[in-house]
Each structure stands twice: as structure tokens, then as C-alpha cells.
Amino acid sequence: MKAVFGKTPLELMQGDITQQETEAIVNAANSGLLGGGGVDGAIHRAGGPEIARECAEIRHRQGGCPPGQAVMTTGGKLKARYVIHTVGPIWNGGDEGGDEILRSAYLSSLRLAKARGIRFLAFPSISTGAYGFPVERAAKIALQAIKDFLTTEAPRGEFDKINFVLFSERDFETYKKALQGLV
Numbered sequence: 001m002k003a004v005f006g007k008t009p010l011e012l013m014q015g016d017i018t019q020q021e022t023e024a025i026v027n028a029a030n031s032g033l034l035g036g037g038g039v040d041g042a043i044h045r046a047g048g049p050e051i052a053r054e055c056a057e058i059r060h061r062q063g064g065c066p067p068g069q070a071v072m073t074t075g076g077k078l079k080a081r082y083v084i085h086t087v088g089p090i091w092n093g094g095d096e097g098g099d100e101i102l103r104s105a106y107l108s109s110l111r112l113a114k115a116r117g118i119r120f121l122a123f124p125s126i127s128t129g130a131y132g133f134p135v136e137r138a139a140k141i142a143l144q145a146i147k148d149f150l151t152t153e154a155p156r157g158e159f160d161k162i163n164f165v166l167f168s169e170r171d172f173e174t175y176k177k178a179l180q181g182l183v
């Protein structure tokens with residue numbers, strides 16, 4: 001499913017983000033940038049040790065990455081040249097602080113990509129695996145954040161395309177419904 005926000009197409013697809021041929025992919029990391037399971041584990045496995053090496057450099061320089069912020073490393077052996085590591089909130093029952101952190105994780109990733117001149121990137125569904133954020137609620141926040149960014153902070157076609165890559169069919173259907181409610 002596709003939509004256009006500002007001048008930028010956003011496409012939802014089902015698949016494995018490590019196989020994306022975008023310029024950058026976003027990782028759902030933890031604050032320590034230490035690797036882990038889920039999409040984080042898959043990205044480190046597919047990209048090789050260079051990603052963890054650069055994560056360690058960032059950790060030594062600035063102590064990791066707080067929730068809602070983003071940092072960037074090489075993509076190593078991935079098809080994508082860069083990985084933007086962002087940290088979502090751990091679900092704690094639904095206070096608005098968590099919603100804000102999730103929105104901020106998307107916005108920080110997009111701002112970092114724009115600042116580095118990246119024109120094509122792919123997102124996974126941040127916080128909806130190990131961190132337990134309900135997918136329906138996360139989908140609305142994620143897509144609203146991307147829409148707001150593309151219409152207000154990148155309105156002149158600064159990006160060629162944004163892909164949203166959902167791992168399961170169920171998540172894909174949930175995000176599709178959320179996007180239909182937004183366009």
C-alpha cells in the first residue's frame with residue numbers, strides 16, 4: 001500500500017528489513033547499542049561486526065542512545081549503506097510519555113537522515129516486539145509522525161521514498177488500516 005505525504009511516497013510492505021535495497025535502514029535498538037534479538041539481532045547478523053564496532057565507538061563517545069533519539073553507523077555488509085539506530089519506549093501500560101518517545105524515535109531518525117542527505121530509507125515497527133508496545137497504537141503514532149515530518153520538515157521532496165517494512169502479515173494489515181485512516 002502506498003501514500004504520498006508532501007512530495008514523498010510512503011510504501012508499506014511485508015518483509016525482512018535486512019534485505020532492503022534502500023540507502024539506510026532503521027534499527028529498533030536498545031539504549032546501550034549492544035545488539036539483541038528481534039530486528040536488532042537480524043541487522044547485526046546480516047551486516048557483520050563493523051556495525052557493532054561503530055556502536056561501541058558511539059557508546060564510548062556519548063554513552064549510548066537515549067530512548068527517542070537516533071544515531072547512525074555503517075550498514076557493513078548490508079545492501080543498505082547506513083543503519084540509523086533508534087530506541088523506542090518499553091511499554092508500561094499506556095502513559096502519554098511512551099507515545100511521545102515513540103513519536104520522537106521516528107522523528108529523530110528522519111531528522112538524522114535528512115541532515116546526512118539520505119534520500120531513501122526503511123523503517124521497521126519500533127517497540128512492538130520485545131518492548132511490548134501494542135501494534136495498533138504504535139502504527140498510528142508511527143505513521144502520523146512520518147506524515148507530519150514529510151509535510152512540515154521535508155515538504156520539498158528532500159526524500160525520494162520511505163518504506164515501512166512489517167515482518168508479519170498481521171502487522172502489515174494493522175499498519176495498512178492505520179494508513180487508510182490517515183490519508
Ligand code: AR6
Pocket residue numbers: 015016017018028029030035036037038039040041042088124125126127128129130131132133165166167168171
Ligand atoms: N525485518 C523487519 N522487522 C522485523 C525483523 C526483520 N528482519 N525481525 C523482527 N522484526 P523488536 P523492539 C519486527 O523486538 O520491540 C532487541 O533485543 C518484529 O516482528 O525487534 O523495539 C533490541 O536490542 C517487531 O514487529 O524491537 C532491544 O533490546 C518489530 O520488528 C529490543 O529488542 C520490533 O521488534 C527492542 O525492542
